[in-house]
Amino acid sequence: MPSKSDVIQRIETAATWIWRVAVAGLLLSITAITIAQVVARYGLNNSIVWAEELNRLLFIWLIVLGAAGADHMRIGLIADLPGLSRPLRVVAALGALGAITLLAWGAWKLxxxxxxxxxxxxxxxKWWYFAALTVGGAVWAVAGVWREVFHPGGGAPQ
Structure with missing residues (x-):
């Protein structure tokens, strides 16, 4: 029977793999559509009319989903003080969770x-445009809470 840490590691590995595949797929799609648009426009003198709209939509999804796995900036001079490290991480996590909640709620309304x-x-x-913030915000929030619970102070899992 696998231990609790093995199960947590498997969940984390699977979720990270799914996230990486999704982000890589979005980036690959954007790149392929952009190259096809440039070739069509300048090589064939004909434009792909839907390319710009689809690229914009995919780019929004890429930004929001990509941010869910990113290590975010912090000021090490203050954040690494021994007595303040943990409380500041908790305050930062709660602030980020609040901001993500506001973004997702606003996107839901829009x-x-x-x-x-x-x-x-x-x-x-155009629901798909705002769904990126709702879905991506949920992924971002879960990833942030997960990191804070299972990797406090360690950043994003590799």
């Missing part, structure tokens, strides 16, 4: 307002 608007060339609901 997605309801704009759900019937559609992208001109993609014929997709």
């Amino acid at each position: 997605s309801a307002m704009f759900s019937f608007d559609r992208y001109v060339t993609l014929d997709l609901s």
Whole structure:
């Protein structure tokens, strides 16, 4: 029977792998669409009309999902003081969680307002644009809490 730390390690490994594949897939898609658009525009003298809208949509998803796994900036001079290290990490985690919650809530409200608007060339609901912040915000929040609980002070898992 696997120990609790083995199960936690497996969950972390699987989630990190899924996150990396998703972010890499988004980056690869954006790169391929951009290259195809440049070749079509300058090589074939014909534009791919939906490329700019799709790239913008994928880029938003890439930014929000990519931020979920990033180590974020901090001022080491203050944050590394022995007596203040843990309390400052908790305050920073709670502040980040509050900011992410506000972003996700605002995106949820905007997605309801704009759900019937559609992208001109993609014929997709603009709900997808705001869903990136809702879904990505949830992933970001879970990743932040996970790091603080299982890797306090250690940053993102490698």
